[in-house]
Amino acid sequence: MSDALAVVSWWLVIQILGLAVWPLAFRWLRWLPDRGYMLSKPLGLLIISYGVWLLANFGIVQNTSGGMIAVLIGVAVIGLVVYRRDRTAPANDAGRTTNTGLIDWLKNHLTLVVAYELLFLIAFVGWSIFRAHNPDLSTTEKPMEFAFFNAIGRSATFPPHDPWLAGYSIAYYYFGYGMMSVLHQLSGVTAGMAFSLSNSMWFALAAASAFGIVANLIMLSARRTKRAAIIFGSIGAIMLVLMGNLEGALELAHANNIGSAEVWQRLDILDINGPPVQNPPSIPFYQLRGGSWWGFGWRASRVIHDYPPDAISPQLATVVNQPPSDNSTYQELIDEFPQFSFLLGDMHPHVLSLPFALLCMALALNLHLGASSGELKSLTSTSMWPLYALAVGGMSFLNTWDFPIYACVLAAALLLGRWRADRFIFWEGAADLLILALVGILLYLPFYRGLTSQARGIAPNLFNGTHASQFFIMFGPLIVIGLMFGLTILIESIRSRRVRLIPFAIKSVGGAIGFTAIGSIGAAALGALVIGISPAARDWYQGVVDAMAKNGITPTDQLLARLIDPWVPLGLALGLVAIILFWRARHAERFSESAGALDQSSSSGVDFVLLLFAVGLLLTFVVEFLFVIDGFGTRMNTVFKLYYQTWAMWSVAAAFGLYYLLHESKALNSVVRVLMGALGGIVLVAGLVYPLLAIPAKMDASTPTLDAVQSMAVSIPDEYAAIDWLNRFAPDTAIILEAPGDEYNAGTSRVSTWTGLSTVVGWAGHEGQWRGNCEIQCPRVDEVKNIYSTSNSETAFTLLNKYHVSYVYVGPNERRLYAPASLSKFDQLLPTVFRQGLVVIYQVPTKVTSDK
Numbered sequence: 001m002s003d004a005l006a007v008v009s010w011w012l013v014i015q016i017l018g019l020a021v022w023p024l025a026f027r028w029l030r031w032l033p034d035r036g037y038m039l040s041k042p043l044g045l046l047i048i049s050y051g052v053w054l055l056a057n058f059g060i061v062q063n064t065s066g067g068m069i070a071v072l073i074g075v076a077v078i079g080l081v082v083y084r085r086d087r088t089a090p091a092n093d094a095g096r097t098t099n100t101g102l103i104d105w106l107k108n109h110l111t112l113v114v115a116y117e118l119l120f121l122i123a124f125v126g127w128s129i130f131r132a133h134n135p136d137l138s139t140t141e142k143p144m145e146f147a148f149f150n151a152i153g154r155s156a157t158f159p160p161h162d163p164w165l166a167g168y169s170i171a172y173y174y175f176g177y178g179m180m181s182v183l184h185q186l187s188g189v190t191a192g193m194a195f196s197l198s199n200s201m202w203f204a205l206a207a208a209s210a211f212g213i214v215a216n217l218i219m220l221s222a223r224r225t226k227r228a229a230i231i232f233g234s235i236g237a238i239m240l241v242l243m244g245n246l247e248g249a250l251e252l253a254h255a256n257n258i259g260s261a262e263v264w265q266r267l268d269i270l271d272i273n274g275p276p277v278q279n280p281p282s283i284p285f286y287q288l289r290g291g292s293w294w295g296f297g298w299r300a301s302r303v304i305h306d307y308p309p310d311a312i313s314p315q316l317a318t319v320v321n322q323p324p325s326d327n328s329t330y331q332e333l334i335d336e337f338p339q340f341s342f343l344l345g346d347m348h349p350h351v352l353s354l355p356f357a358l359l360c361m362a363l364a365l366n367l368h369l370g371a372s373s374g375e376l377k378s379l380t381s382t383s384m385w386p387l388y389a390l391a392v393g394g395m396s397f398l399n400t401w402d403f404p405i406y407a408c409v410l411a412a413a414l415l416l417g418r419w420r421a422d423r424f425i426f427w428e429g430a431a432d433l434l435i436l437a438l439v440g441i442l443l444y445l446p447f448y449r450g451l452t453s454q455a456r457g458i459a460p461n462l463f464n465g466t467h468a469s470q471f472f473i474m475f476g477p478l479i480v481i482g483l484m485f486g487l488t489i490l491i492e493s494i495r496s497r498r499v500r501l502i503p504f505a506i507k508s509v510g511g512a513i514g515f516t517a518i519g520s521i522g523a524a525a526l527g528a529l530v531i532g533i534s535p536a537a538r539d540w541y542q543g544v545v546d547a548m549a550k551n552g553i554t555p556t557d558q559l560l561a562r563l564i565d566p567w568v569p570l571g572l573a574l575g576l577v578a579i580i581l582f583w584r585a586r587h588a589e590r591f592s593e594s595a596g597a598l599d600q601s602s603s604s605g606v607d608f609v610l611l612l613f614a615v616g617l618l619l620t621f622v623v624e625f626l627f628v629i630d631g632f633g634t635r636m637n638t639v640f641k642l643y644y645q646t647w648a649m650w651s652v653a654a655a656f657g658l659y660y661l662l663h664e665s666k667a668l669n670s671v672v673r674v675l676m677g678a679l680g681g682i683v684l685v686a687g688l689v690y691p692l693l694a695i696p697a698k699m700d701a702s703t704p705t706l707d708a709v710q711s712m713a714v715s716i717p718d719e720y721a722a723i724d725w726l727n728r729f730a731p732d733t734a735i736i737l738e739a740p741g742d743e744y745n746a747g748t749s750r751v752s753t754w755t756g757l758s759t760v761v762g763w764a765g766h767e768g769q770w771r772g773n774c775e776i777q778c779p780r781v782d783e784v785k786n787i788y789s790t791s792n793s794e795t796a797f798t799l800l801n802k803y804h805v806s807y808v809y810v811g812p813n814e815r816r817l818y819a820p821a822s823l824s825k826f827d828q829l830l831p832t833v834f835r836q837g838l839v840v841i842y843q844v845p846t847k848v849t850s851d852k
Contacts, residue, residue: 001189003706007128009187010197011121014205017044020076023083026102028384031369031376032362033219035105038116038212039362042205042355046394048072049179050443053158057446062156065185112215115230119211119237124204127342130695131196132704135711136345138746143753144766145347146195148177150756153184153191154732159450163752164762165777166735166803171452171770175397176352192709195347202351203342207237209358214655216365220605221664228663235684236655239478240358240648244339244690246476247300252689267469268314270330271299297694301340303474304639306331306464309558310547313464316561320553331464334640335474337647339691343698350644353398357648360391360406364413365608371417372604378414378432386439393440397447401641407437409615416583416607452771457534459541459629460527463558466624468567474643477683478650482613484676485657486575489582489606492667498585504578511577516569523625540629572621579614583607606660612653616646631769709754718837719811723754725834725841726807730757734806739788739813740764740781751809760784760803788818793825800844807833808842 001009018041025036025043036043051071052063061067083102106113137146148170151163159169160178183201184194214236215229247269253259254272261275307313311325341351367388370376392410396403411433441448472479493499531538545555619642627635658680662673713720726736734757741749741763752759761767761780768774780803787796787808800808808830810823815838830842 001193003128003132003193003704006187006189006193006197006706007125007200009189010183010201011124013183013186014041014045014201017041017048017072020044020072021047021079023079023102024075024387026105027082028387029362029366031366031373032216034109034112034212034216036362036366037105037109037113038215039209039359041120042209042359043391044075045179045182045205046356046359046391047075049175049182050390050394051075052182053175053178054446056156057158059157063152063158063160063181064156065188068182068186109226111226112219112229115226115233116208116211116215119234120204120208123207123237123241124200127203128197128200128706129704130699131200131345132706133699133702134345135192135196135705135708137192137195137708137711140344140346140744141348141766142195142346143746143749144763145177146191147749147753147756147762148172148174149180149184149195149198149347150191150754151758152177152181152756154756156732159446161733161758162767163756163758164741164749165767165780166758166760166805168776169450171450173349173397173400173447173451175394175447176347176349176399179352180347190707190709192707196706196708198347199342199345202347202355203241205355206338206358207241209355209362210236210240210652210655213358213362213365213652214659216362217605217609217652217656218659220369221660223664228659232655232659235658236652239655239684239687240651241338241342242691243477243651243684243687244694245300245303245335245337246473246686247303248296248690248693249686250473251296251299251693267473268305268467269299269470269473270302270305297340297343297690297697300690300694301334301336302332304333304335304466304470306333306634308547309463309544310550310553312551312553313561315465315565316553316557318564319557319560322551331634331636333634333636335643336640337474337644339694343691343694349399350401350641353395353402354648356391356394356398357402357406357645358652360395360409361612361649361652363388363391364406364410364611367410368413368417368608368611369604371414372420372607374421376414376417385436389436389439390443392436393443396440397444399641400451402645403440404437405615405619405642405645407433407440409611410436412611412615413608416611417604419583420604420607457629458526458530458626460523460530461623461625461627461635462524462527462555463544463562464635465562465565466568466620467565468571471568471620475647475650477687478647478654480683481654481657481680482575482650484661484680485609485654486578486582486613488657488661488665488668488676489610490578492665493582493585495667499581504581507581508574508578511580512570512574515573515577516566519569519573519621519625526626540633543633569621569624572617572624575617576614576621579610579617582610605656609653609656609660612649616649616653619643619646631772712754716812718839719750721836722809722811722834722839722841723751726751726755726757729833730755730807732757734758735760735804736807736809737784737787737800737803737805738809738811739817740784748813750813751811760805785817788814789822791822791825793829796825797829805844808844809839810842811839 021044022037022040024047025040029036029039048068048071051074052061052068055061055071056063056067061070136142147163151170152160152174155161160174162168162170180194180198183198184191187194189197211233215233218224218229218232219226250267250269250272254264254276257276257278259276264276265273267273307316307325308331311331312320312322314324317324336350338351338354341348367376388410392403392407395406414432490499490504494501527541531541548554548558623635623639623642627638630637661668662677662680668676709720712723730736736751736755736757736759738751738759739748740761743763743765746753749759749762751757752762761777761784764774764777764781767777771777783799783802787799790796808826810826814823826840826842830844832840833843834841
């Protein structure tokens with residue numbers, strides 16, 4: 001299949017999935033102006049994939065294209081039945097009740113629908129072109145992801161077998177790879193194309209979903225126009241998936257000899273924290289573009305860093321009166337953002353969950369609007385609550401970190417709406433949240449039964465705080481627009497006399513200090529409790545104290561160093577308190593005599609945007625005081641996961657905020673509006689420097705192709721032919737023996753990766769990350785080495801029988817690692833089913849003995 005035909009095939013499949021569930025969305029998301037149309041693609045992929053997964057778990061259908069089509073038809077029929085039955089259900093379209101049907105709605109909103117579909121198509125095709133110039137399957141963790149994807153495709157029922165640990169199922173949140181497999185099998189493209197197109201599809205789904213949420217928010221506003229919805233919806237898509245942080249602009253400045261050495265040292269960004277480039281070339285942009293993307297491109301995802309407990313940070317240096325440690329002592333954190341993720345090309349769970357995180361935001365907006373209008377009293381009182389449980393429960397299966405985040409977003413949106421409608425009862429909201437979480441878990445119970453984790457508890461973040469400059473570099477464009485939006489709301493509130501400036505300022509500052517103090521004390525208390533009852537946390541803390549003692553550092557010294565750099569938690573707390581005060585003021589107006597002029601749907605949209613900003617502030621505040629203890633022993637993963645969702649929420653909120661201050665607010669005069677618009681444009685351009693530098697540097701000038709497997713046919717033709725033979729002739733349940741994997745080395749565990757067949761053991765370190773220990777896989781590493789290297793045939797055959805091996809693979813890796821004499825035993829004792837060049841595949845009889 002050609003690349004162009006593959007793109008068309010995937011586009012058609014996602015269109016069909018979206019249209020199949022739109023009748024359900026039309027009914028269930030009736031408070032959204034778009035009636036769920038612009039969220040139907042991820043919703044369709046979610047519901048169909050869930051149906052296939054659940055039914056395949058019970059053996060009702062098989063994980064095949066036939067089973068998927070059966071589920072698709074079933075969902076479409078259910079949707080049409082529900083739609084016809086509830087045709088007269090109320091629909092909140094910008095505050096008006098209407099009985100508009102699907103076709104009539106499409107006619108009335110054709111411009112918006114065409115714009116949405118065009119943006120989705122441009123994003124999908126455009127990123128497919130980029131992916132065709134970078135069809136990588138060999139770097140970072142793509143081998144792991146390709147192995148999961150292929151293993152799921154070979155699993156007729158679920159749970160799928162683990163390709164790197166024979167005899168076990170995947171112990172990971174694999175729902176996203178199941179979705180990739182659905183699109184792969186329904187489209188009929190090759191596996192190599194499917195992996196490339198998955199990256200493009202998730203890019204397009206995320207971009208179009210961001211467009212949809214922002215457009216819905218604008219269609220709720222007082223001055224709603226389809227033109228504004230299209231323009232700022234597109235800006236929201238750009239902010240989410242295309243814009244980078246400010247590190248790209250700093251790279252350009254550093255290469256142009258802008259700024260003093262002291263400024264760069266104070267910013268403390270790895271590799272550009274020294275003097276700027278002297279005598280820069282005339283066109284440094286091209287110098288950067290032709291350079292290694294792994295240089296400046298990678299640095300943008302490592303803007304924020306910590307220091308290990310035995311190192312001396314610049315803040316600690318002032319306390320202990322010692323010089324700070326050098327750069328080699330940095331403790332790496334991950335502050336990835338979507339554009340970096342899509343450039344990197346890893347289909348990791350945080351990428352696979354992104355469109356569905358946006359879906360949860362849209363569902364939360366729908367809840368908020370329904371509750372604000374007074375029509376929705378509680379989530380469980382309506383027929384739509386299973387959809388919410390399905391969506392938020394799916395977040396755990398996609399990326400478990402996101403489940404509690406979006407469960408709380410949904411509950412908070414509902415509570416905020418009920419508060420606006422003067423129906424706020426806290427315990428009812430808590431009950432809704434509890435029921436939502438419990439049902440969300442029950443719907444995915446087969447997944448939880450096989451899930452293991454490396455997480456070992458929660459620890460207090462006592463010694464590392466985020467520096468304000470680095471935090472601003474990470475979120476700069478979103479922070480600037482968010483601050484301007486907040487300032488606009490403040491000016492409106494002061495002019496309408498809902499807020500008085502001096503009391504507001506006193507309450508905000510006092511509340512921020514109190515909130516930060518409570519956070520600090522609470523974190524310390526929780527840390528003490530956890531350390532007292534958790535051996536893992538206690539061991540972690542003792543290791544930290546022992547490491548500090550080597551340099552004469554005490555926990556008190558570290559705490560004092562935190563106190564002299566409190567600006568990030570204080571600033572985040574200030575934003576949170578200000579939003580709460582805004583809500584109180586707006587809530588009071590809701591029931592005042594002068595509230596008649598207030599556009600309630602517009603006000604609800606603003607409140608929801610403030611909620612998105614507030615959740616992001618809370619998530620980034622949390623990592624200043626707490627982190628999850630895992631195999632890394634630092635707050636790296638906690639920062640990574642929570643910052644990623646903050647970026648997603650703030651992108652949507654900032655796009656609407658930019659619209660509001662330019663078009664909606666009546667509090668700004670034309671001069672201020674122009675100045676704010678100009679500042680917003682400047683920070684957007686600064687954020688777009690990163691993709692302008694990184695995308696060309698990441699593209700390969702060779703012949704473009706979406707089939708990432710094809711490069712293997714040229715570079716390693718013998719192994720390509722052997723893997724092709726296994727893909728065509730080996731049973732799906734076959735177990736292969738190949739040399740144990742070497743972490744992050746795509747040249748190892750290649751056969752299991754590219755076929756999806758189980759090997760005795762693959763990347764043992766990654767298995768340890770998923771399973772939380774090394775008890776199962778580590779002994780296998782030595783036993784596999786023993787099978788290849790032993791001269792004792794009885795020993796080799798005993799181990800082959802132990803792991804039910806079907807095929808023994810001898811290729812370049814095995815010949816490099818093991819002596820020819822030890823490998824020759826397979827020629828003598830096992831039949832050969834494939835031989836080409838340096839690659840031989842031996843078939844192992846059902847029960848082998850040394851008597852053969």
